[in-house]
């Protein structure tokens with residue numbers, strides 16, 4: 564499968580690109596700059612010999628892939644979707660974006676009128692099959708390719724088949740478990756939980772994640 568990671572030059576996208584390439588997927592790192600995309604590929608390839616990795620401008624990457632990961636800051640949603648929304652029609656779109664607002668030492672969220680980044684993306688790209696995921700997986704853990712990941716990957720989305728496809732990808736990443744967290748509007752709670760985790764991390768000087776008990 565070809566998977567584009569838009570904003571894949573940043574730590575979260577790069578970590579996801581690396582993990583997805585590691586499980587054998589063909590990954591296209593997207594960027595606003597073709598040069599930065601190529602640099603990111605050049606940085607990853609020595610760690611993933613034999614991986615199928617390429618770089619391209621975001622719109623080219625989105626058009627070429629069957630699955631598209633959105634891994635850029637909240638502020639990038641409007642400009643990137645203005646350019647790429649049509650290319651997302653019918654595709655599974657994995658939204659990792661948290662509308663974070665940092666107030667001094669406090670992490671909170673500033674959700675859009677739709678309720679969450681996931682729902683905002685769905686409104687701007689109505690043909691996309693949006694699944695919010697990986698919002699609790701830290702970039703630091705993702706990029707440590709020799710170490711197993713910890714925690715559950717919550718999945719929120721309205722398209723059950725899309726959620727199943729993302730769940731299958733998650734299951735192939737060592738030690739990660741997908742948890743269907745219901746419809747896309749649950750992304751509101753999901754995103755707020757990310758801010759809570761960041762506050763816990765700051766207080767305890769750690770990188771906490773989430774594990775759902777009872778399943």
Ligand SMILES: NC(=O)c1ccc[n+]([C@@H]2O[C@H](COP(=O)([O-])OP(=O)(O)OC[C@H]3O[C@@H](n4cnc5c(N)ncnc54)[C@H](OP(=O)(O)O)[C@@H]3O)[C@@H](O)[C@H]2O)c1
Nearest residue numbers: 570572573574575594595634635636639660661698701702
């Ligand atoms: N970092 C984490 O541990 C973590 C964990 C869970 C979820 N997330 C979420 O994942 C997303 C990416 O996080 P990150 O830490 O990797 O972010 P980042 O480093 O700030 O940004 C990622 C990439 O997005 C592009 N970008 C930056 N500003 C942009 C803008 N205004 N418009 C369009 N593109 C822009 C840049 O790539 P180019 O300049 O190459 O285009 C940048 O390298 C965020 O929404 C974050 O909430 C992060």
